[in-house]
Amino acid sequence: MVVHFHAERALSPIDDANLWVVVDSQFRLHPEGCTFLAGLRALGRSSNTERAYAGRVALFLTWCDGGGLDWRRVGMLDLARFLRWLVSEPLPPRGKTPAEPRFRSKKTANAVVTAVCEFFRFAAREGWVDPSIIARLSEPKYLGWLPPGFDTGEDGQFRQVKAKMIKFEVGEDPIEILRPEDADRLIKVALHARDRFLIALLSCTGIRIGEALGLRREDMHFLADSKMLGCHISGPHIHVRRRPDNANGALAKSRFSRSIPVLENVVGLYADYQYERDAVPEAAACDMVFVNLFHAPLGSPLRYWTVKELFDRLARETEQTARPHMLRHGAATAWIRSGVPQDVVQELMGHVSPASLAPYLHPTDEEKREAVMRVAERGRR
Template identity: 40%
Template sequence: MSAPARTVVAVSGAGPSAALAPPADVAFRPLRVALPGDQAYWTVLDGEYRVVELADRFLRDLRFGADRSESTTKAYAGELALFLSWAARSGRELERAAVDLSRFVLLLRTTPIERRGRGYGEVRSAGRINHILAVVREFYKHAAAHRSVDPSVIAALYEVGDDRFLPAELRGEDGALRYRVRPRHKLRATRAARPRVARQEEWEALLEAATRWRDRFLLVLLWFSGLRIGEALGLRRSDLHLMASASELGCPVAGAHLHVVPRANANGAAAKSRRERVVPLAHYVVSYYELYLDEREHCRAALDCDFVFVNLFHAPLGAPMRPGRASQLFRSLSARAGLGRRVTPHMLRHAAGSAMMEAGGLDVAQALLGHASISSTQIYLHPSPERQREAVERIARQRRPAAGRRL
C-alpha cells in the first residue's frame, strides 16, 4: 500500500515532501490571476509570495471546471489563506491541521477580523465561520481526490453514520443500509444575520451628493432594480430593452426591461446567478439612463464600448467600470453626503429586496432578485411592528361576531 507522501503546505517549486519551516509572521494572501481572454480567478500566495500549488489547483478547478464565478474564487481564496496561515503559523502540516480543525474554529471564534473590509475588527458570526469551514472541507476533498493529501483526512472532517438505528419508517424503502455524512465542525447559527439595509433618506442623500449622471443612474438603477453591483457593471447596452416593445430585437418581453446575462466580463464584474433573468424597469429609471447617455456621448473613448457603465472621468477612459471603482464611488459619496456610515451597493439591493417583498410578495422578490432558493429571499422579510399590529386589527375587524351577536 502506497500512502501518499505527507503533505506540508506545499509551495510551487518545492516537492510535496519539502518541509516548509514558516517564519512566525507568515501570512498567506489571496491574489487575482488574470488570464488571456478576459478570464480571471483568485489564488493563494504564501508568506514569500509563492503560489500555493494545492490551493491554486483547487481554485482553478472551481473557476474553470465547476464554472463558479470569479467572485466566488475570491471569497474562497481569502478564506483558504486564513486557514493556511493558521496551519503554517502553528507548524501543522495539512493532515495534522485537519485533525486539529477544532483549534482553528476556536481561533476564529475568539479573534476579530484582521483584514480590512466587511466586519473588520469584529468577531466572526457563526454563519461566517461555517462558510470558512465549508471551504476548508471542499479544499480537502479536492486534495484527497487528487491524492495530494492522505484520503483518511476526510474522516477527520466528516462523521459518517448509517441509518440502522433509525425507526423502520425513516429508513430507506428498499431496506438497504444508507450512510449519512455530516461535517464534524459546524457552529449553530441561530438565525441569518439581518442584512444591512440602506434607508430612503440615505439613498436620497447619495443621489444629491452625486455630481454625474452616470453615478446618479447607477444609484437609481440599484435602488429600484436590486441588481447586484457585479450584475450592473456587467450590463451591455444591448441588454437594455427600453422600448415598449423589443420584438424587433427578437425579444418577446413587453415593456422596458433589462436582461441580466451571466458571462465573463473584462472588468471583473460577474453575475452571480448562472441563470439569465429579466428585470422590468420603471419609466423613472429609464429617464435617468437617457440623461446618462447624453453625458456618455461626450466621452469619445466610450463610443465603441458596449458596456453600460464606463470610465468617463478617470483613466482608462471609455473602459468598463471596475467593481473597485464603484466601491470607491460609494465611499466618497457616503462621505460627501455626510452619512454616518458607508452605504454600499449591496445595502441598496437589500432595500430594493424589502420593497419588492412589500409590493409584490416573496415569489416576486425572488424572481426579481435572481435568487435560486427562496430561503435567500426570506432574509428580506422584516415584519415591522406597525405591519404586525395592522394585521391583527384587520383580522379582528373581519372575524369578530356580527354586531347583533356580540355578548
C-alpha cells in the same frame, strides 16, 4: 520563521483575464491553493467568490505554518482549534491610530472554515490529502423543521441532508436593507450621472451588483415597444444574462436569463448617463453598460472594487451604511410588503428556490409595533 500567505489579484498569462492566486511573503505561488482557485473558475464561480476563498485559504495556510502544522496532515481536532482561533485572534488594526481590538464574528469564522473544507474536498480529489477526512467533515441530519418552499421530494428523501461537523451555532441575523428613500439620498450626493443611474437601477430591479456590472448595451430595452430589437416584451426593461467571458469578471449568479421591468425615472437617468459617457471617446468601443469614465483605463468595464469605493464614499456622506446588496434586499422587501405574489418576487430576484425568500418574509420591528398599537387602539375604541 512563520510563512505568511495572502491573496493577490493577477493577470492570466494566457488571455490577460483577472484571477486570484495565493502567494507567500516572497510572492511565490502556493501550487495547491492556486490550483484550487483555478478549479473554482472552471466551475463558473464569480470573481468575488474566488477572491473570498483565496483570502480564507491563505489565512488557513498561515495558521498552519504558525503552528508548525503540515496542512496536508491536519485532522478534525486541528480544524476545531482553527475555528476557535478565528474568533479569539484580534484582527489587524485599521490605520495608525490605536483603537479597541476587533475580532471576527462566529458567522465569519464559519464562512472561513466552509471555504477551508471546500479546499480539503478538492485536495482529496486531487490526492493531496487523506480522503478519509472528507467523510468526517459532515454528518447526516434529518430536517424536522422545513424552511418555506423546501421540496422534500416525493418520498421525503431530501429531508436527509449533510450538516457541517465543525461550526459555531449562530442565530440568523436580520437582513440589512436600503429602502427607496435611502437610495434617493445616495443618488442626491452622487457626483456623476453614471453613479446615479447605477444606484437607481439596483434599487428598482433588485439585481445583484455582479449582474449589473455584467450588463451589455444590448440588454437595455428602454423603448415602449422593443419589437424592432427582436424582443416581444412590452415596456422598458432589462435582460439579465449569465456571461462567463466578461472582461471585468462580473458574473450573474443565476444560470437562467430573466427580464426585469424598469421605471421611467431609471430610463431618464440612463439618458443622462449616455450623454456623460459620449463625452469620453474611449468608451465608444466598449459594449458594457458601466465603464470607467473618470480614471484610467478610460472606457474599460467598471469593476467591483471601484463600485465598493463609491458606496463607501456615499455611506460616509449620507452617514448611513450602504452596500450594493442592501439595495437588492430593499427591493425584495418593498415588493413583498406591497403584496406582490411570492412567485413573482422569486422570478424578479432570480432565485431558483422559494426558500431563498425566507429572509424577506420576517416582519420588521416597525410592523410588529404597528400591530400592537393597532390592537390597543381598537381596545380603546
